[in-house]
Amino acid sequence: MQHPSIYDREFELDVDWTTEAIVNRRERFYSASQRAFVPYKEPLIFKHGQDQYLWDEKGNKYLDCLSQNLTCSVGYNNPHVTQAVRDQVAKLQHCTTMFFHPIPAHLAEELAATMPAGEDWVVHFMNSGAEAIDMALLLARSYTGNNDIISLANSYHGATFGAQSVTGISGFRHNVMLMPGIQFTPVPDQYRGIHGEGVQSYLDDLDRTIHYGTSGKVAGMFIEPVQGYGGIVPIPEGYISGAFERVRAAGGVCIVDEVQAGIGRTGDHIWSFARHNVVPDIVVIAKGIGNGIPLAAVIARREVAETMATKFYFHTYGANPVACAAGRAVLKTLETYQLIDNAKKVGSALLEVLQNLKDKYDIIGDVRGRGLMMAVELVKNHETKEPATEEMARLFELTRQNGLVASKSGAYRNVLRICPPLCIQMEDVAFFENAINKSFEAL
């Protein structure tokens, strides 16, 4: 129903797109905490994107291999997501959860349907992955009545106080007293892990962590099925199921962090835990579900989530209908365009390109990946696996010059992380191959 608006005057918001002005304004007005994280030597300014491509303010085109930190899952300016967002923002931009709206409820139903059958799943929406991790922490402790939480070394779960406390990389932890009651256990990293390949020794470590580092009673354990900021470390088959058994035997719940690896990115299932044949108690999702619109959720078994029925736990922007409309359009796009299959197909072709490089360049210690989550790890020495951090910094600059946007990651910043939007096409593989080959040649 149209009602005459009082806002009948016209104005424009000016934007100064000159490089110098953008850089200076940011330097002057962003706080250090927001200013500090800059990957390239020279600032990279993006003006627009379409599908898997980005353009900077000077009109240079890039093949995006980062998806804005794995958020833009189904591509830039995806027409279905854009339309869903436009339609909803024009009708009602927010409806706080004190009131009722159909769109978030539809998305909750659709997300619950993606979870393993046979359980009763419920959803709590919020805005960021770290918020969702915090809620998972609270749920695990409230539901079990236990305090001790286990997390994997080399994990990243976010920047809030709680999420940072379960993050197992020093570079992401601030030097303050973080949350107590968190124990880290070695990650079964098949390349760099303390026991090398295999699963059993790492499960034995987990037994020891529970035995020596906790009261014997555990609230829960967090696992990213493919560690993201840790440098794309896929958790091997058998570990997650073994860990779940041990955590449950100690009274805990099993929490899967699908913030990076979820939404079909691994090219097999919508959730990366599915290939491990496990049923988690709590699943944390964010990033790709909103395709760049802030949206996150904790999906939990009803019995676990019911623990909080009598306590106030409110996110002002939780279940925002615009973000949830984007989330619905993302799920529908994945299905309609079979983007999970696409992730598998194009991911295998890109991985082959990277594996061929490994035969040519001695500096490459490892190439690994699942679907559209790939990594090239540089080392100075194959025996000691000493990280080639400076070489990675140089390679990274070269990939930009050759038209790729990727990221440096891993605890030693020696890993090139390649995670393009799920709509990347087979036709892009040749461009990628040429760009990455030229970058290694120049290195």
Ligand SMILES: Cc1ncc(COP(=O)(O)O)c(C=O)c1O
């Ligand atoms: C695996 C994982 N979990 C949680 C988070 C935190 O998400 P956010 O940055 O949206 O708070 C991230 C962010 O990169 C992540 O990679």
